[in-house]
Amino acid sequence: MDFTFDTEQNALREAVAGLLMRAYGGDQRRTVTREDPGFDEKTWAQLAEMGVLGLPFAEADGGMGAGQVEVALVATEIGRVLAPEPFVESVVLAGGLVAAVGTAEQRAALLGPLAEGASVLAFAHAEPGSRWTATAAGVTASAAGDGWTLSGVKEPVQHGARADVLVVSAAVDGGTRLFVVQGDAEGLTRSGYRTHDGGRAARVSFDGTPAQLLGDGDADRTADVEQALARATVAYAHEAVGAMETALTTTAEYLKTRKQFGVSLNKFQALTFRASDMYVSLELVRSTALWATMVIDAADSTPAQVVDAADRARLQTSRAGRHIGKEAIQLHGGIGVTAEYKVGHYTSRLTAIDHLVGDGDWAAARLATRVSDHDTVEALR
Incomplete structure (x- = not known):
């Protein structure tokens, strides 16, 4: 497989990396995440100006018509500096559902403002x-009457308190349908809170809240939700790759500069071996995430293959995230768990990613149920 990026993709990566490094290259993230909405509205607007927020949407809907590879590049750079902007949550997941299910009028009304950063x-x-x-x-x-009302509770809803529009799944006649709820709708109550990784989530309650059906007809949207979650899973895997890269680089530099018994820590073979194992974990998850991305972009991939690839990426991301996060803290010693030092924050984010759309154990259990779907091979003797 060819994992190299073309000229335009490299230009996109460099532009996003430059913007996010200026925004969060120092201690700015701690300041930004301390106050609501938990991300920088200015940086969000700048991402929109670069076309990043419209990447996966069709040009007819106000987007850029890019593929999953471009989404992966952006997600990786977000993870590299722990940028708190809700790119995966808003663009890939919620926006992806609107793009896949919504009518032409709904796509124009919702995706255009999202792509513009409004x-x-x-x-x-x-x-x-x-x-x-x-x-x-x-x-x-x-x-x-001519519309719908929603009742019940959703929690946690990532960035649910800040969102201007909610895409809501609801049970109807034994199936699942999708609805659009405006942020100022009657009967809508949102209680936002800060998560352990510095992000934002909310408890969202509906009490006879007016809603608009997303898409036409009365089709069950479970399969559409499954596909959207799979795409978000792969995007989160790339965000995790970016975070792991920084955690590993930071740890390697620390081993080179921190001295004990008169020599730098990288002179101790056991510590160097542990850092090497972190590198192996990183490259395994990177290749798995890239492969899953190519499965999504392949024209002949079936929905089942997309879900399977996402589960494989989730399992590898979970294992690698735990390994690299824990080793980064261990190899730093006591400073690794202080709020003033960044490796603990990277580990916290990797832990959050592991639980957003399904953790490693959950992915392994799903993959295990599909083992019999694959051909068997004779063991080597």
Whole structure:
């Protein structure tokens, strides 16, 4: 497989890297995440000016018509500096559902402002007591005249308190449909809070809240949600790759400069071996994430293959994130867990990514149920 990027993709990566490094190359992230909405609105607008927020959307909908590879490049640079902007949550996940399911009028009304940086979308899907399913149960939708109303609770909703528009999954007649709820809708209550990695989430309650059905007809949207979650999973894997790269680089530099018994720590073979193992984990997850990205972009990939690739990327990301995060802290010693030093923050973000759309154990269990779908081979003797 060819994992090299073309000239335009490299230019995109360098432009995004430059912007995010200026925004978060120092201690700015700590200042930005301390106050709501938890990200820099100016940086969000600058990403929009560069066309980043419209990357995966069709040009007819106000986007750039790019593919999953370009999304992956942006996500990697976000992870490299722990930029708190809700790119995956708003563009890949919520925006991706609008692009896949919405009518032409809905796409124009929702994706255009998102691509321009004038609007933030959030996907309200997770429910208290649920465990990474593609279906809805706790929030129900009822027909009300020519429209719909929603009742129930969604939590956690990433960036749900800041979002201008919510894309909500709800149970209808034994299936799952998608709805659009405006941020100022009647009967909508949002309680935002800070997460352990410095991000933002919210408890969102619906009490007869007016909603617009996303898309035409009465089709069950479970499969569409599954595909959107798979794409977000792969994008999160690339964000994790960026975070792991920085954690490893920071750790390697620390081993070169920190001295004990009169010599730098990288002179101790056991510590060097541990850093080498971190590198192996990083490259394994990088290659798996790139492969999954190419599966998504392949014209002949089936929905089942996309989900399978995302589960494989999730499993590898989970294992590598735990390994690299823990080793980065261990090899730094006590300073690794202080709020003033960054490796602990990278580990916190890697932990959050591991639980947003399904952790490693969950992915492994799903993959195990599909083992019999593959051909068997004779063991070597």
